[in-house]
Structures are given as structure tokens and as C-alpha cells.
Amino acid sequence: MKPVWFIAFAASLISVGCERTVVPDYELSSSLRTLAKEDFDKPDELRREIAHQLEKQCGTPQHPKLIGNPTLAPEHLSRGAEVYRLRCAACHGNTGYGDGPAAKGLSPLPRDYSKGIFKFVSVVDGSKPLREDLLRTVREGARGTSMPSFAQLPQQDLDAVVDYVLVLTHRGELESALREAAVDEEEKIDDKLATKLAGDIAKKWVVPRNKHIHPLTVEPPYTWESIEKGREAFAGANGVCFKCHDRDGSARNLLEVGKDPWGHEGRAADLTSGMFHGGATSLDIYRRIYGGIKPMPAFANGYPKDPDMLWHLVHYVQFISGARRREVVRQFTASSTP
Ligand code: HEC
Ligand code: HEC
Incomplete structure (x- = not known):
């Protein structure tokens, strides 16, 4: 092999070697x-x-x-x-x-x-x-x-x-x-x-x-009335959500909620942080409530007499989330609906 060829051959070997990453x-x-x-x-x-x-x-x-x-x-x-x-x-x-x-x-x-x-x-x-x-x-x-x-x-x-x-x-x-x-x-x-x-x-x-989750009803308008119904179902006398999420939705008190499917101690979401892990649209939040996230139970059948209640809960959750509250303050000064 002529030296020039040999050098080229050796160089090509080296460059191939360098490019190969270890997987x-x-x-x-x-x-x-x-x-x-x-x-x-x-x-x-x-x-x-x-x-x-x-x-x-x-x-x-x-x-x-x-x-x-x-x-x-x-x-x-x-x-x-x-x-x-x-x-x-x-x-x-x-x-x-x-x-x-x-x-x-x-x-x-x-x-x-x-x-x-x-x-x-x-x-x-x-x-x-x-x-x-x-x-x-x-x-x-x-x-x-x-x-x-x-x-x-x-x-x-x-x-x-x-x-x-x-x-x-x-x-x-x-x-x-x-x-x-x-x-x-x-x-x-x-x-x-x-x-x-x-x-x-x-x-x-x-x-x-x-x-597949298909909402039971069409989303009603986002009004004070709807938010108030959601608040009652969340934290009222017969409310179910506050037991894990706290009365104010912040889960600040680290209430015991049970283990998640991976065997770790679960923790209810802070719904006031303005950061929804699973997405912030009405449909995202509806899906979380409807289907649950273990250890949070599913509420698909939670309100058989008033299936709109799931949407009222969505509205209340959006209302207490920081982002929505800022928007509400702005809108509230301009109109009578939130
Ligand atoms: C048994 C305790 C428990 C109850 C009761 C409960 N939750 Fe939860 N909730 C949780 C846990 C745990 C999570 C999941 C946190 C995680 O792993 O991301 C969660 C997550 C959520 C999320 C998703 C937040 C996000 O970041 O995307 C919403 C929305 C929510 N809950 C609303 C509700 C509403 C509304 C109710 C009542 C109808 C309710 N929860 C009842 C424990 C509970
Ligand atoms: C800095 C760390 C980090 C990186 C980088 C990262 N993830 Fe994640 N990922 C997480 C954490 C933390 C969670 C769990 C969130 C929770 O439980 O709320 C997660 C959850 C997920 C989930 C599960 C969602 C569900 O519904 O349960 C998927 C899928 C996922 N990641 C895919 C990816 C892919 C694909 C990439 C790269 C393109 C990636 N992740 C990069 C930290 C990371």
C-alpha cells in the first residue's frame, strides 16, 4: 500500500471511530x-x-x-x-x-x-x-x-x-x-x-x-352562577374535593390521599398555582375530574342528577387557578359576567 493511501485509510478509520457514539x-x-x-x-x-x-x-x-x-x-x-x-x-x-x-x-x-x-x-x-x-x-x-x-x-x-x-x-x-x-x-x-x-x-x-371520554353535556357558559355551583360541590357541606385539595384548593396541608400506582405517596394537585400538570383548557380539566388520576377517584358518575356539575367544577377550578383569577379581575371591571 502506498503511504498516501495508507494515511487516507487510517484517517478514515479514525474519523469513523470518532463518530460512533456508544449506545x-x-x-x-x-x-x-x-x-x-x-x-x-x-x-x-x-x-x-x-x-x-x-x-x-x-x-x-x-x-x-x-x-x-x-x-x-x-x-x-x-x-x-x-x-x-x-x-x-x-x-x-x-x-x-x-x-x-x-x-x-x-x-x-x-x-x-x-x-x-x-x-x-x-x-x-x-x-x-x-x-x-x-x-x-x-x-x-x-x-x-x-x-x-x-x-x-x-x-x-x-x-x-x-x-x-x-x-x-x-x-x-x-x-x-x-x-x-x-x-x-x-x-x-x-x-x-x-x-x-x-x-x-x-x-x-x-x-x-x-x-374514550366524551363530555356528558355541552359546556355551559362560564358565569358566576356556574362557579358558585362548582364551589358548593368542591367545598360545600356535601363537597367531596376539599378532602384532598383543601377548602381553598391549594392542598397546602398535605392531606393524606393514599399511594399512586407507582407505589409513591400521592399528593393532591395545588389547583391555585395556575399551573395545570395535565393542561389548562376546560376539556383538559373536565377529563381529569371525569376520569380521575389515581389516587383521585373518577367522578364520571358523581352527579347523575346534574351532569352539568362536572362543568361547574371545571369552572370553579379555573376560577381559583391564579391565571384565571387575574383574567377575572380584568374582566370583572368591564362586565357583569366573570
Ligand atoms: C382522594 C383524594 C382526591 C379527591 C377526593 C379529589 N382529588 Fe383531585 N387530585 C388528587 C390527586 C392525588 C391528583 C393528582 C396529582 C398528580 O398526580 O398530578 C389530583 C388532581 C386533580 C386535578 C388535575 C390538576 C392538574 O394539575 O392537571 C384536578 C383538576 C382535580 N384534581 C380536581 C378535583 C376535583 C374537582 C375534585 C372533586 C370533584 C377532586 N379533584 C377530588 C386527589 C384528589
Ligand atoms: C427534566 C426531566 C424530564 C425530561 C427531560 C423529560 N421528562 Fe417526561 N416527565 C418528567 C416528569 C417529572 C414527568 C411526570 C409528571 C407528572 O407525574 O405529573 C414526566 C412525564 C412524562 C410522560 C407521562 C405523561 C402521563 O400522562 O403520565 C411522558 C409520556 C413523558 N414524560 C415523555 C417524555 C419524553 C418523550 C421526553 C423527551 C422528548 C421527556 N418526557 C423528557 C420529566 C422529564
């Missing part, structure tokens, strides 16, 4: 990592088998696969993984367990996707969220938490990263399902079982229309 592999969840002989005969073997099946169904960080949607272009999901590593993994963790290096000390904690449970959804009965729900949160963020808005990303990247969040979510769900099948049911882990469990997960994510 960390997926990890197993802490419950599988800490699984001991007392819980399962051969924990190491089980970990290996589960990791093998997860790779078959969900791919690797370089080549992810989405359960239930095998036709998605591989480049789309790889792009999603890239955006995720750059913008989300620091908080949500490389594998989506909500345990990234920046997660420590955050309250609320970044979402652990692996349970397949989400908060800011437009469905009822603990049903899986719509893809649009996740997209909305990523686009708009959760105001008042550390979850930023990514509205500046191109739509293509938003779509890609949401699909990648779904890859990680399904991977987490499949991991639990495989672990439960092996440890609790003593089933043999093989291709057939993994394919069946993956199919079950895919089915759960097809949300039937009757689980």
Missing part, C-alpha cells in the same frame, strides 16, 4: 435484577431467557421494534430512539424506568413507563391512553413539574419519540408479564409464550371508543 444496552427492571434463589430456582437463567425474548419482541436500542405495529419503518423508530437518548433519557432512564441520572430528587418523579400507566389521558377505567394523549404531553409538557414542553421539535421527531416511548412501555409490560408467568405460574419461557403475551399487550392498547 447503552437496555437494562432489566430492578425486580428482575434482584430476583433471588428463594423466589426462583435459577434466577440467572430466567434473566437470560427474558432478556432474549424481550430482544426478539422489542429489539435493541439501535434497532427497536414496536409490539402491535410491525409495519413502522425501522428508521422512524431508530430516529425516535436517538431523540429519546438526547432529550428524555436523562430523566426517564435509558430503558424508561424513570430512573435517569437527573431523576433523583425530582417531585413528581419522571414517569416510569414500564407499568404502562399514564396520568394525563382521555380515557376511563384505567384504560390504556390514546397515542394522542402521550403526544399532547410531550408537545405541551406538564406545567408545574420538571417535564418540559417539546413543542419546538419537528412533528416528525415528536411522532418518532412517542412511538419510541411506546416501544419502552410495551417492553416493560412484556417483561412483567414474562416474569409473572415464570415466577407465579411456573410457565416455561419460550417463543410461543412471549408471542402470546406480546399479542395480549397489543390488544390492550387498542382502546374501544366507549372508553
Whole structure:
């Protein structure tokens, strides 16, 4: 080889080497990592088998696969993984367990996707969220938490990263399902079982229309009368909301509300901060009250004789939120409706 060629060849090797970034592999969840002989005969073997099946169904960080949607272009999901590593993994963790290096000390904690449970959804009965729900949160963020808005990303990247969040979510769900099948049911882990469990997960994510939240009535006008009805239902003699949110809605007294689905002590939202984690439109707030956010119960059937009450509650909540109050003061001086 002539020296000049050799130098060019060596230089190309070096430049390729420099561009290649190290992509960390997926990890197993802490419950599988800490699984001991007392819980399962051969924990190491089980970990290996589960990791093998997860790779078959969900791919690797370089080549992810989405359960239930095998036709998605591989480049789309790889792009999603890239955006995720750059913008989300620091908080949500490389594998989506909500345990990234920046997660420590955050309250609320970044979402652990692996349970397949989400908060800011437009469905009822603990049903899986719509893809649009996740997209909305990523686009708009959760105001008042550390979850930023990514509205500046191109739509293509938003779509890609949401699909990648779904890859990680399904991977987490499949991991639990495989672990439960092996440890609790003593089933043999093989291709057939993994394919069946993956199919079950895919089915759960097809949300039937009757689980979507459709408001029971059309939103009545935002008037003092409506706000007053909402106040009565919130904090009056038969009010139900103040028990967790406080009489003034600020939840300042840290009332005990029970654990959230991730096992952490729940905390009612401060409704006076002007920052709604799940969005500030009337429909956003209606959905929170209608569907609940565990440990907050759903109030879909809370007012069978007066279904407009859900809207009155929305109006009262908007009224006590700081942003709305400022607007009200301005409008109040100009007209007799709030
Ligand atoms: C600085 C930390 C941080 C970063 C960076 C971050 N998140 Fe989050 N994320 C959070 C926190 C905290 C929550 C939980 C909010 C809550 O529980 O109210 C959350 C929640 C979520 C949820 C769940 C919403 C629901 O309905 O339960 C999704 C989906 C999500 N983030 C996606 C993303 C994506 C995608 C990215 C990157 C493009 C990202 N996040 C970047 C902190 C972060
Ligand atoms: C058992 C306790 C409990 C009761 C009762 C309760 N809530 Fe909640 N509420 C919570 C918790 C917990 C959250 C969720 C905080 C989180 O995880 O973001 C919440 C969240 C909310 C949110 C979402 C705020 C946001 O930032 O997006 C609204 C709106 C709300 N509650 C209104 C109400 C109304 C109206 C009632 C009465 C009809 C009510 N709540 C009753 C505990 C409760």
C-alpha cells in the first residue's frame, strides 16, 4: 500500500471511530435484577431467557421494534430512539424506568413507563391512553413539574419519540408479564409464550371508543352562577374535593390521599398555582375530574342528577387557578359576567 493511501485509510478509520457514539444496552427492571434463589430456582437463567425474548419482541436500542405495529419503518423508530437518548433519557432512564441520572430528587418523579400507566389521558377505567394523549404531553409538557414542553421539535421527531416511548412501555409490560408467568405460574419461557403475551399487550392498547371520554353535556357558559355551583360541590357541606385539595384548593396541608400506582405517596394537585400538570383548557380539566388520576377517584358518575356539575367544577377550578383569577379581575371591571 502506498503511504498516501495508507494515511487516507487510517484517517478514515479514525474519523469513523470518532463518530460512533456508544449506545447503552437496555437494562432489566430492578425486580428482575434482584430476583433471588428463594423466589426462583435459577434466577440467572430466567434473566437470560427474558432478556432474549424481550430482544426478539422489542429489539435493541439501535434497532427497536414496536409490539402491535410491525409495519413502522425501522428508521422512524431508530430516529425516535436517538431523540429519546438526547432529550428524555436523562430523566426517564435509558430503558424508561424513570430512573435517569437527573431523576433523583425530582417531585413528581419522571414517569416510569414500564407499568404502562399514564396520568394525563382521555380515557376511563384505567384504560390504556390514546397515542394522542402521550403526544399532547410531550408537545405541551406538564406545567408545574420538571417535564418540559417539546413543542419546538419537528412533528416528525415528536411522532418518532412517542412511538419510541411506546416501544419502552410495551417492553416493560412484556417483561412483567414474562416474569409473572415464570415466577407465579411456573410457565416455561419460550417463543410461543412471549408471542402470546406480546399479542395480549397489543390488544390492550387498542382502546374501544366507549372508553374514550366524551363530555356528558355541552359546556355551559362560564358565569358566576356556574362557579358558585362548582364551589358548593368542591367545598360545600356535601363537597367531596376539599378532602384532598383543601377548602381553598391549594392542598397546602398535605392531606393524606393514599399511594399512586407507582407505589409513591400521592399528593393532591395545588389547583391555585395556575399551573395545570395535565393542561389548562376546560376539556383538559373536565377529563381529569371525569376520569380521575389515581389516587383521585373518577367522578364520571358523581352527579347523575346534574351532569352539568362536572362543568361547574371545571369552572370553579379555573376560577381559583391564579391565571384565571387575574383574567377575572380584568374582566370583572368591564362586565357583569366573570
Ligand atoms: C427534566 C426531566 C424530564 C425530561 C427531560 C423529560 N421528562 Fe417526561 N416527565 C418528567 C416528569 C417529572 C414527568 C411526570 C409528571 C407528572 O407525574 O405529573 C414526566 C412525564 C412524562 C410522560 C407521562 C405523561 C402521563 O400522562 O403520565 C411522558 C409520556 C413523558 N414524560 C415523555 C417524555 C419524553 C418523550 C421526553 C423527551 C422528548 C421527556 N418526557 C423528557 C420529566 C422529564
Ligand atoms: C382522594 C383524594 C382526591 C379527591 C377526593 C379529589 N382529588 Fe383531585 N387530585 C388528587 C390527586 C392525588 C391528583 C393528582 C396529582 C398528580 O398526580 O398530578 C389530583 C388532581 C386533580 C386535578 C388535575 C390538576 C392538574 O394539575 O392537571 C384536578 C383538576 C382535580 N384534581 C380536581 C378535583 C376535583 C374537582 C375534585 C372533586 C370533584 C377532586 N379533584 C377530588 C386527589 C384528589
